[in-house]
Amino acid sequence: MPFRQFVLKVHGRCNLACRYCYLYAGADSGWRDRPAAPDDRVLSRAADRIAEHAAAHGLPDIALVLHGGEPLLTDPARLGAVVDRVRAAVEPGCTVHATVQTNGTLLTRDRLDVLARHRVRVGVSLDGGLAAHNRERVDHAGRPSWPAAARGLRLLADHWPAGYAGILSVVDPGTDPVEVYESLLALRPPAVDFLLPHGNLSAPPPGLPAPASAPVPYGDWLCAAFDRWWEAGRRDVRVRLFEECIALLLGIPAATESLGLQPFTAVVVETDGSIEQVDSLKSAYEGAAATGLDVHRNSFDEALAHPGVAARHAGEAALADSCRSCPLLHVCGGGQYPHRYERGSGFRNPSVYCADLQRFIRHVADRLAVSLGRRGGPIPRAAHDGPP
Amino acid sequence: MTTEETRPGGTDAALPDLLDLDLSELRTVRHPVLEEVLAQLRDRTAEPTEALWNFNSSL
Numbered sequence: 001m002p003f004r005q006f007v008l009k010v011h012g013r014c015n016l017a018c019r020y021c022y023l024y025a026g027a028d029s030g031w032r033d034r035p036a037a038p039d040d041r042v043l044s045r046a047a048d049r050i051a052e053h054a055a056a057h058g059l060p061d062i063a064l065v066l067h068g069g070e071p072l073l074t075d076p077a078r079l080g081a082v083v084d085r086v087r088a089a090v091e092p093g094c095t096v097h098a099t100v101q102t103n104g105t106l107l108t109r110d111r112l113d114v115l116a117r118h119r120v121r122v123g124v125s126l127d128g129g130l131a132a133h134n135r136e137r138v139d140h141a142g143r144p145s146w147p148a149a150a151r152g153l154r155l156l157a158d159h160w161p162a163g164y165a166g167i168l169s170v171v172d173p174g175t176d177p178v179e180v181y182e183s184l185l186a187l188r189p190p191a192v193d194f195l196l197p198h199g200n201l202s203a204p205p206p207g208l209p210a211p212a213s214a215p216v217p218y219g220d221w222l223c224a225a226f227d228r229w230w231e232a233g234r235r236d237v238r239v240r241l242f243e244e245c246i247a248l249l250l251g252i253p254a255a256t257e258s259l260g261l262q263p264f265t266a267v268v269v270e271t272d273g274s275i276e277q278v279d280s281l282k283s284a285y286e287g288a289a290a291t292g293l294d295v296h297r298n299s300f301d302e303a304l305a306h307p308g309v310a311a312r313h314a315g316e317a318a319l320a321d322s323c324r325s326c327p328l329l330h331v332c333g334g335g336q337y338p339h340r341y342e343r344g345s346g347f348r349n350p351s352v353y354c355a356d357l358q359r360f361i362r363h364v365a366d367r368l369a370v371s372l373g374r375r376g377g378p379i380p381r382a383a384h385d386g387p388p
Numbered sequence: 389m390t391t392e393e394t395r396p397g398g399t400d401a402a403l404p405d406l407l408d409l410d411l412s413e414l415r416t417v418r419h420p421v422l423e424e425v426l427a428q429l430r431d432r433t434a435e436p437t438e439a440l441w442n443f444n445s446s447l
């Protein structure tokens with residue numbers, strides 16, 4: 001299974017210092033030793049390697065994701081030139097879908113115009129549509145990023161709605177899910193996704209392990225948001241997690257890291273040309289994303305052979321026995337890979353979010369079954385025979 | 389939901405079996421959100437392309 005998404009770190013620093021950041025405040029400090037931005041040689045070589053891989057595998061479509069750090073710390077004209085370089089390098093039958101994932105604080109009309117000219121769509125990371133939802137998203141002086149981010153999002157929605165890819169929000173179980181969802185709607189995204197904060201069995205995310213009185217805070221949050229979306233009377237916005245859960249329940253392959261057993265097909269080029277696995281792995285341990293390869297000396301095909309990459313193509317074979325015997329296996333898929341990490345046993349464990357994922361998946365399954373005439377009432381409680 | 393029903397390793401309760409449903413037969417579903425999701429999934433199954441990009445940290 002070839003790579004299909006190429007994540008280019010176009011800037012290795014960020015103008016924000018979000019308190020929960022898994023990259024700059026997490027287990028991996030590798031960013032300190034890398035250049036702040038890739039030089040022309042790295043970008044040129046990366047473009048050539050992407051084209052080489054796409055041609056070798058006859059790919060009709062690839063995704064080019066401009067990422068960071070904060071990618072808009074780089075001149076958008078330079079970002080546009082990178083995308084143009086990749087488009088020129090691939091074969092005529094290969095379409096390059098380019099996006100930039102930004103915190104939104106540096107969006108200006110001029111920058112949007114440049115991105116539009118180069119057909120680079122814009123995704124924004126924000127944890128809700130109110131200032132109170134974004135208290136953790138501060139700059140290096142501790143000042144809230146919300147005013148600038150809100151301004152950027154309004155500009156995007158008003159000035160270039162066709163280029164507005166949507167909003168990624170990290171779930172905070174301390175917030176009101178319906179309030180978060182509705183506040184995001186007010187920012188007029190075509191799509192949103194709700195992401196669980198990175199953590200694992202050795203370094204649990206906030207709120208886990210949860211008290212017995214409320215054992216599934218993230219699951220409950222997602223269920224409440226789902227119900228608000230599901231019962232709206234029309235689809236107000238695409239919600240990736242919700243829709244991909246529905247896809248999996250219907251036996252259709254899904255487009256998410258959060259659920260499912262599908263092979264993971266993204267790869268990263270760091271600012272120094274290193275080929276790495278995705279940053280979320282860095283929440284596990286120092287060097288977790290490293291492959292030892294780089295675009296100067298190695299092809300992406302060589303990266304496919306890396307054991308860490310191969311493990312994410314192995315489907316259920318890479319899962320713990322308890323996951324493989326779970327009735328939710330083909331929907332859950334063990335959840336997002338880094339969330340299964342435990343010091344000493346690696347990634348072959350249930351997710352730190354296992355109970356929350358069960359809660360969410362069963363809830364969506366029940367709602368879906370009722371809508372399809374397959375279920376008339378609440379999910380029957382299972383008799384539990386004891387620990388696996 | 390009790391702790392016992394959500395402990396790691398799963399419960400014995402199977403999910404409702406929806407795998408035998410044919411997307412084309414679901415065109416008469418009367419749920420406005422589900423109708424739109426199903427239309428998108430029909431397109432995905434007819435022509436799978438970028439729909440299966442699964443990197444979470446971008447849209």
